[in-house]
Amino acid sequence: MALRENFSGEGILICFNGPFTHSIIEEIGNAVKRYLEGETGGRGSVMDVFAVYIEQTQNVRNYIARQKIQGNGRNSAIVVISSKDSAYIVSSGNVIRKEDVGELAAHLEEINGQDKDGLKRMYKETLRRERKSEDLGAGLGLIDMARRSQSKLEYSFKEMDDSYSFFTLEVAVARGTEP
Amino acid sequence: MKIIEATSSSPRIEYGEAGLSIKGESYPENSFVFYAPVFEWLAAELKSAPRFRLILDVSYMNSSSTKCVLDILDLLSEAAMRGCDARVTWLYEAENERSLDLAEEFKEDIDIPFEIIPVEAGPR
Amino acid sequence: MSLERRPGVVSPVQGRRELVAHLRARLEDRGEESLLDPREAEYRELAEAYLLLDERMAKLIAISDKYQGELREATKRMQHMARTDPLTNLSNRRDMLDCLDREVERFVRYEKDFSVIMFDIDDFKLVNDSYGHDAGDRVLKDLALVFLETLRRTDVCSRWGGEEFLVLCPETTSESARIVGEKCLMAMSAMQVATEAGPIGITLSGGVAAMQKGFDRDDLIKLADAKLYAAKAAGKKRIVD
Numbered sequence: 001m002a003l004r005e006n007f008s009g010e011g012i013l014i015c016f017n018g019p020f021t022h023s024i025i026e027e028i029g030n031a032v033k034r035y036l037e038g039e040t041g042g043r044g045s046v047m048d049v050f051a052v053y054i055e056q057t058q059n060v061r062n063y064i065a066r067q068k069i070q071g072n073g074r075n076s077a078i079v080v081i082s083s084k085d086s087a088y089i090v091s092s093g094n095v096i097r098k099e100d101v102g103e104l105a106a107h108l109e110e111i112n113g114q115d116k117d118g119l120k121r122m123y124k125e126t127l128r129r130e131r132k133s134e135d136l137g138a139g140l141g142l143i144d145m146a147r148r149s150q151s152k153l154e155y156s157f158k159e160m161d162d163s164y165s166f167f168t169l170e171v172a173v174a175r176g177t178e179p
Numbered sequence: 180m181k182i183i184e185a186t187s188s189s190p191r192i193e194y195g196e197a198g199l200s201i202k203g204e205s206y207p208e209n210s211f212v213f214y215a216p217v218f219e220w221l222a223a224e225l226k227s228a229p230r231f232r233l234i235l236d237v238s239y240m241n242s243s244s245t246k247c248v249l250d251i252l253d254l255l256s257e258a259a260m261r262g263c264d265a266r267v268t269w270l271y272e273a274e275n276e277r278s279l280d281l282a283e284e285f286k287e288d289i290d291i292p293f294e295i296i297p298v299e300a301g302p303r
Numbered sequence: 304m305s306l307e308r309r310p311g312v313v314s315p316v317q318g319r320r321e322l323v324a325h326l327r328a329r330l331e332d333r334g335e336e337s338l339l340d341p342r343e344a345e346y347r348e349l350a351e352a353y354l355l356l357d358e359r360m361a362k363l364i365a366i367s368d369k370y371q372g373e374l375r376e377a378t379k380r381m382q383h384m385a386r387t388d389p390l391t392n393l394s395n396r397r398d399m400l401d402c403l404d405r406e407v408e409r410f411v412r413y414e415k416d417f418s419v420i421m422f423d424i425d426d427f428k429l430v431n432d433s434y435g436h437d438a439g440d441r442v443l444k445d446l447a448l449v450f451l452e453t454l455r456r457t458d459v460c461s462r463w464g465g466e467e468f469l470v471l472c473p474e475t476t477s478e479s480a481r482i483v484g485e486k487c488l489m490a491m492s493a494m495q496v497a498t499e500a501g502p503i504g505i506t507l508s509g510g511v512a513a514m515q516k517g518f519d520r521d522d523l524i525k526l527a528d529a530k531l532y533a534a535k536a537a538g539k540k541r542i543v544d
Contacts, residue, residue, distance in 0.1 A: 011445070011493070011496070011502070012449060012452075012490065012493050012495075015452040015453060017453050017486055017490075022188070026187055026188050029206075030187070043274045043275045043276070043277075044277055047238075047277045050239065051241070051277070054239075055242060058206070058243075072476065072478060073475070073478070073479035073482045073483065074479075078486040078489060082493035082494070083495075084495050084502070084504075091489060091492075091493060093486055095482060124288070127245065127249055141242045144242045158485060158541070160481055160485075161478060168485075
């Protein structure tokens with residue numbers, strides 16, 4: 001992990017590649033908060049970046065744990081926080097099982113097709129619907145991220161072999177604009 | 180009065196006589212596991228409590244914590260229907276609009292008295 | 304007069320330090336008997352000369368140590384320079400070839416799998432033509448930093464050519480190397496390099512090759528190159544394994 005002052009202003013702020021344990025997520029989260037401390041846009045956008053970061057990394061962590069993805073580099077992921085064109089971008093990449101691609105893609109498409117009110121409605125429905133233990137699903141988290149972002153969720157699936165694909169997700173949070 | 184100390188990713192919980200307070204940030208490794216003892220206690224307490232006060236002072240909660248808090252609010256609503264005088268107080272830092280947004284969204288779906296109060300930044 | 308006091312007699316001592324201490328003590332001692340001895344003056348002179356020489360020697364040893372240290376440092380820096388690309392501080396081709404040789408040896412001897420990834424910046428010539436060579440250099444430098452952040456500690460990254468980077472991934476199958484490659488691509492896509500015309504981004508293509516039985520070092524590099532070529536042909540900004 002590193003805080004990249006070299007990239008002064010534009011570019012990569014934090015890049016971490018490795019296993020996403022809870023304590024690593026926490027530690028990097030603290031770095032995110034510290035880095036954004038001086039952010040002039042106000043607490044709102046800082047919280048949004050932090051929230052998007054937490055939702056993304058916890059989603060990845062939960063997926064890997066629940067799916068019991070193991071070994072061979074498959075259970076480590078990457079998160080990058082960068083700034084570009086007056087937005088902060090939180091992106092993550094991890095290996096997923098091919099059979100999970102369809103549902104995830106459909107879910108992302110559905111989310112991207114909603115406007116602000118639609119997202120709020122979707123959020124409330126999912127909030128009511130999710131059962132307690134098993135469905136620590138990406139569902140609510142993705143919608144939450146979409147609500148904090150002013151643009152669509154950018155994603156890609158790169159087929160790796162018969163069983164796995166590499167999934168990347170990019171969420172942009174505007175710097176300092178009030179909703 | 181029972182206390183669950185805060186950690187860097189979970190809030191401070193205090194529960195006792197007719198009241199529960201949740202204070203800090205909430206993004207624990209597993210929210211359902213974290214809030215389980217709170218539910219248990221709450222369910223037992225609400226069976227007979229004539230009044231109940233929930234105080235929330237949470238500057239950030241992840242999506243699964245939000246679900247847990249909603250479930251807690253539902254328990255309070257049900258108790259209110261059985262005659263319990265249940266109320267919610269939500270405190271938020273004045274500059275943190277997200278916390279205000281979250282409070283208002285909860286309030287929309289809950290029909291027990293729900294007051295939202297801004298506080299100045301700094302130790303409380 | 305006791306034996307120790309007689310000039311010219313030095314009690315049996317071990318080592319310089321004790322001798323020096325003995326001489327100092329002896330010089331301070333102005334016992335009556337020793338002053339009467341005609342050779343006392345000569346003895347004192349010799350003892351003082353000895354102490355002076357000893358001090359000078361100590362200083363020279365300290366200076367020598369210092370220079371030895373500096374020489375060692377300079378040697379290290381020279382060796383580092385011989386193995387490093389000056390712009391990016393990554394390993395250079397020469398160093399990578401040595402690393403590869405060692406890894407091939409390990410493969411043959413202990414059957415330790417390893418893979419390589421050949422990366423190439425997409426349309427780098429265009430970057431240089433549109434934004435100038437300074438911007439191009441900055442791209443290379445930033446890229447190197449991102450590689451170092453994204454690769455694992457055991458991976459070795461080298462600047463293989465003008466815009467080519469060869470990464471060695473020890474104890475890694477081609478599938479794992481593929482994942483490493485995808486992560487690098489992802490991190491690179493977040494990279495923004497400052498230029499006079501504003502920040503620019505770049506993309507990479509990469510070819511992954513795992514070491515096979517019967518291959519030598521150059522066969523492996525050729526295979527990675529072929530995969531890279533396929534990546535470019537398929538539209539760039541991707542990894543082929």
